Amino acid sequence: MLDISILYNRYKFLGNEFLTWLWFMIDTDKKYILSLQKDMLSFEINNRIVLENSLDNIIENITIKGDDAGLEEAKLSLQKGGVVTECNFSLKAAEYEWKFNIKGESLNISSLKTPETAKIEKKEDVDGIVLEKYYLYEKIITLVESLYDHFIQIRITNKWDKEAVPMIKNWIQS
């Protein structure tokens, strides 16, 4: 096995392609995403998306943020050959909402905000609240892992070049 930092850098592109594919899936096959968790009502791009476009060895980063920001400019960046490198998502289940960020190169989760838990009033409350938080974090982690598993199964087969990429290209141009 190659050195871990070499593998990290060599395969950064997979994480960025995953985020680009995920946006495509949100736009075209949300039914599949919602089928991954019984109680999930919605899964959307939230208030931040970062894209990277490298043309003629010059790297251009575009950040679109704000609650009312449209994704038209982000789509324009894809049309110029960009990929998504970071994205903030929102997941709703029952009356609860989760918000979180995924960075393509590491697939690390950051700025994860879960529905509120009860407040710790006495020492005995800690264990219960830790377990509640665990469940709330696990929901997001399980979803991201399921989505990535699905992506990677397509990505490393002929299905990627023959079916997925042409569909993504059409979606980018639409």
Place this chain on the structure above:
Amino acid sequence: MGLLSSSVSITRYKVNGEISGNLISTITEGLQKYSITDIDHEPVEKTSGWTSFENPYMPNFEKTSCIIGTYFVFSLRIDKKNIPAKIIKKFYITEMTKKLAESEREHLSRNEKKTIKDNIINFLSLRIPAAPNIYDILWNYENHSLWFFSNQKAANEELETLFSKSFKLKLIRLFPYTMADLSKQLRDKDRDRLTTISPTKFMD
């Protein structure tokens, strides 16, 4: 950033290997052996070690349990003395001027300058308390998974080193390649293809 914060960052790991012998006592011993020690009155700039999740400033793994539900919950603490560069410069120039006057010379050798600087840092290290940084850890032993509540590179590297020393187990950080390689959905043939794939151009 703590497990109970309103906004968290999580780095995910797979834990490679098994603990032989009694699980709880082996982990508790590892935590105890490499728990953080105070450096406030020591001429040391930085230290790291395990600390208790519930009482991170006074760790005692013999008295405090590190188990919540079926998970091991504890923290990594990195203590660092942040001595402002301007304070070092002030003491350094004062000391150098004094030394030059005493020796009636115009210059000091490189070694002399280094010794003065090291002495000043040691002197200030004894007077400045270390700032603690606490990073929570949730280890699901049965699932071989560990969540580290920080994405900071230096903190992650510290965790990986200390974890391996303490429990003789290897942490595999989950990122695009390792997640793909460890995916249960892939067959060996698929894993081979992983080594040959290259970036996709979505637009020509």
